[in-house]
Structure formats: structure tokens, C-alpha cells
Amino acid sequence: MQKNKCYEGEQRIYQITSSFLNGKTKFGIFLPPAALQGEQCSTLFYLAGLTCTEETFAIKAHAQRLAAQLNLILITPDTSPRGDDVAQGDHWDIGQGASFYINATQAPWKAHYQMESYLIDELYTLIQTEFPAHPDQIGIMGHSMGGHGALTLAFKYPEKFKSVSAFAPICEPSQCPWGEKAFSNYLGNDQSVWKSHDATALIRQKGMLFKDILIDQGLDDQFLSQLHPDQFEQACEAAQQPLSLRKHAGYDHGYYFIQSFMDDHLQFHAVQLEHA
């Protein structure tokens, strides 16, 4: 375990063995001062984007200062299974660093790429047994591929996640090149299966589940054509799912954008979880 004191809390990195991922995996956790003293705290999962690791958020997202003030625990899993025995992709948008947070059904991926089960049935439980995470106050957020992960997991497991937000999420992966490549590899070519892992399709199917959803999107995002925020907005309107979709002139897809609006997301979750 790596441990660094930070804003009177602790930023830690753990390595654990995951039965679902069939190997070792790492996750980051920021424990605010209150959590170090054993106080139950609201907890946020953050799912990172393509190529990132469990450490990216801790270094680049600039969230610890306010999380320490708001008594928020921050959990950052890796973006995929890792290791020499884990299938590699042909490019950074597939394979290691690019799990899309789903359970693969296709070879060679299915042997390790069981990220949905790892997150929901393994890490989620571990966080509650090993750390003072308030069981009724757990939210989820993410960026890009991780924004897709946050939105889909929130709509698949609303009993587990009481608040959800995203930065520049892949809102409709079944209709964009990144998602088409990932889903056809991990899930096969039956596109009806893809729909249950597509936030825009899920909202249409499940209807309103959250009081609000916060999404920030930069308008100079170099990957905007992959993200489809407007389709997601239309689906939310049709489902009467409240959505705060904020578009920001001049901001791109990276962590300088994310850090600029991180405080708003932490505040959003703190308020939603307090009233959960």
C-alpha cells in the first residue's frame, strides 16, 4: 500500500487480488480527515478514461482539497485488468486501459475483462467493509469512457449509486467508433446486447431514476464527435430525467478541463448524497 498525507487526509493506492478480474488490480482511495478518524463519510467512485490508471485522478483532477473539506471518500479503480496474461489490444482504445467497465462475453477478453462485476460485486463491497463509507451515501462519476461507465452503472444499479455525474462522457457508445470497436470486441456483434450498456439507450428504457444528473462538456473537446451529449439530452427529456448539461466554450477533453469543474461535481454529489 502506498500512502501519502494530503490535506490532512491520506491518498492511498492499494493492490488487491480480484476474483472477477482473475488477477491483481490496483485502486486509489482518498480518505478525508474525518474518515481517518473513523467517521462514516459519503463516498464517490470515479471511473477514468481511456489509457488512464488508478493514479491519474489523484494526480491530475485536483479534487482532494475540497474532498477533505466536504468529508468525501474518493475511490479510483484502474481502467481495466492488467498483466502479462491479460489480452492486449491493437491500439489504446481497446484492451488494457480500455475496459469500458463491462463484462466481456467474447474470447480472448472474457477471461479477465469482467470490470462491471469487479466494481459492483467486489470493490463496492470491499469499500464498505474496509473503510468508513456510509452505505447509503455512495455516488459515481467519471470521465469520457469513465463517464459512460458512471452513467451506465448508475442506471443499472440505482440502489447502489445515489448520485451520478460525468465529464465529457461517451453518452451513446453503440453509435460511435470507440464504442462500436469496444462492444463488438467485448460483447460480439449482436447490437441488441449493446443497448444495455449504452447510457442513452438505458435512460430511454429505464426512465427517470435520479433527481438530477450533472454533465460538463467542453466545446473545444477534440473527441466531441464521439460523445453525443445532445442525444443523451434528448433521451433525458423524453424520459423526464432531469439533466444539468453544461457546455463550456474553449475547454478541451483533458484534465485541465476536468480540474476546472471538479469542485462543482464534488459539491453536487455532497448535496445529493446528504439527501439520499
Add this chain to the structure above:
Amino acid sequence: MQKNKCYEGEQRIYQITSSFLNGKTKFGIFLPPAALQGEQCSTLFYLAGLTCTEETFAIKAHAQRLAAQLNLILITPDTSPRGDDVAQGDHWDIGQGASFYINATQAPWKAHYQMESYLIDELYTLIQTEFPAHPDQIGIMGHSMGGHGALTLAFKYPEKFKSVSAFAPICEPSQCPWGEKAFSNYLGNDQSVWKSHDATALIRQKGMLFKDILIDQGLDDQFLSQLHPDQFEQACEAAQQPLSLRKHAGYDHGYYFIQSFMDDHLQFHAVQLEHA
């Protein structure tokens, strides 16, 4: 030039040709919103530590949020000359990434390692001609090797730097292994020359020059034995140089420590420079 919008300001990386470094070099600059609108702003140089680059601060120090609010321009030079024709060291504590911010007089270093002249006679001027830096409100700070750089340059050029602070600085390089290795390589074995590049010796020689100096030091710093904050404190006392040396239980040498106290340093400089 790389440019990313950040807190309504811009984080940029420039590459320039330096006559003193005898080659290309990069620096980072954060321009707060006021500077983008042409308003003259207080400006802070930040000198990074061993192995870092011009980008480390921008990613890891978490300074942009408050700098945007305080209208501070932040300048982050690289930690040494770079390139295939630039002498390499045998380890990460010497050579590229480890200039110690001085002018080397010894071969093979002297061909490129002229960081003091680059900073003072080249970059300092460029910042004032190309950006809206208020000429009378420029301060300097740094970390570890860069803390040594900040303290020594402030005491060498008090007409240029009106405020100074440091995180875990190498306070007495002529008396610690890192400094002894660097100074003997870059300056040769005449230790009387070393004294003019040693903050503790400089304070003894020059006396009180600043209203205050802010230094933060973690007490779990894995390199504490190299840093000699107590010797620096004694020299300040003898010179009647006010010093705010804060020691923090549990904090180590890295950027999780730096980010925890970054806001205090920005506030410190903003106040000092406003009254400069």
C-alpha cells in the same frame, strides 16, 4: 505552443531557443483570466525539483484554481537544459533534470548548464515583454532543488524578486550529498565558490532582505537529512531575516505535500507582492 483552457485562464507550454542554454528549452505559464484580458498581474516563478520538467507543476501542484482567483501568473521553467548534445549525468541527481539553477564553470557542463543566466537574463525579460507581468510584482518559489534555486536567486537578485517561499528546500547544498555532488561537478572543488550558491551561507552574508520568507517542511520527508531547514533557520535568526518555517507531521517530500500547502504560498506571495 500547447494551450489548455483551465479555470477560465490558460495553461500553456512554450518552446523557445535559449542563447544561454545553447539550445531549445520549454517553460510553462499559467495565465489567469485577468492576464488574458491584458491586465497587469503579479507573477510567480516556480522552480521544480530533481527529475521534474516544465510540466510537473501544472499537473501536480494544484495551483491554478487559486491563481485564477488571485490574478497570479505562474511561470515554470524546465529543471535543466535538455537534448542529445547536452551532457547527461550518471544518476538522476546530476545532469539533465538536475541543474541546481546555477551557471556551470566546469566541462562538460558549462556548454549548456547556464540556468542562472537563462532565468535571470533571458526568461525573466521574456516574461515581461511577452506577457502582462507587473514588473514590480514578481516573486519566486520552488521545491527541493528548486527551493534552493528560489532562495538563492531571491538573495542574489532581490531587485528582481520581491517575495520568496519554498517547499522542502535544499537549504544548505554545500553541506549535503546532493549539493556536494552537483557543486563539485558544476563549479569545481573550490568550496569558497560554493558559498555564493548556498542559501544558508548567502543569508549570513547578505543579511535581512525580505519582510518574510515562507517555508513548509514535511516531517516524514524521506530526504529530510539533505535539506537542513534548522541550519537555515539559525542563519535567518542571526541575520534578523524573518522566516516562517512550518513543520508538518506526517507529510513527505512529494506533490501530495506540496498541493496541501500551495494555497498558503499563493496567498503569501499575493500579499507580499501587492505591498512590494
